[in-house]
Amino acid sequence: MARLKCAVVISGRGSNLQALIDACATPSFPAEIVNVISDKADAAGLKRAQAAKIPHRFIDPKEQGGRARFESALDEALIESGAELVCLAGFMRVLSAGFVEKWRDKLINIHPSLLPAFPGLHTHQRAIEAGARLTGCTVHFVRSDVDSGPIILQAAVPVVPDDTPETLADRVLTTEHRIYPEAVRLIALGRITVVDEVVRIDGVKPGKTSPFNPVPGD
Ligand code: GRF
Secondary structure: OOOEEEEEEEOOOOHHHHHHHHHHOOOOOOEEEEEEEEOOOOOHHHHHHHHOOOOEEEOOHHHHOOHHHHHHHHHHHHHHHOOOEEEEOOOOOOOOHHHHHHOOOOEEEEEOOOOOOOOOOOHHHHHHHOOOOEEEEEEEEOOOOOOOOOEEEEEEEEOOOOOOHHHHHHHHHHHHHHHHHHHHHHHHOOOEEEEOOEEEEOOOOOOOOOOOOOOOOO
16 A cells, blocks of 8 residues: 655654654554655754654755745755655744645644644643643644644643643643644545545544544554
């Protein structure tokens, strides 16, 4: 079976990239990573790609001179690598509406909150300050508004009384590493469709499944 060709676009640490690399290392996983692209030369994720022998490159936004040129270099690199799905994983730039539209329903992101709560930065601090009892993470298709778009998978994580943004971030990150590969797997299997801007997961009865493992018995 042909595996879905994925590119991963990062800016930093790359722990979600690593979760995807690890998932793809299983021969039966229906996706593979064909390219890792960073907008930061010193992103630790580039070393992870190197260690996994995955083609990787840094695209220098300064050298490109402006968002439009950076995005066309990114677009070119993605097309060149044959990517069928683009996974943003800690990529810290806002992509233009034109780029997002070009990759519509082929561009996904992971965000460390239960969207639509807490889009943007400092999500864990904001969840604690709001007194939220639950937070979590979301994998979603990207639309042009920041951290918006059809939700593919979510996982809830409790906020406990002594949490700091750091302890909460660590707990949420562990679940990010579970749902991102699962979302990619479901897309690769062709089980995800977007209907009226809502994701349908083939084989799942609405309301009958856990967000962690939405396809029981699979
Ligand atoms: C993650 O918390 C992700 O949800 C957010 O940025 C962070 C990236 O972490 N978008 P890493 O680079 O994957 O370790």
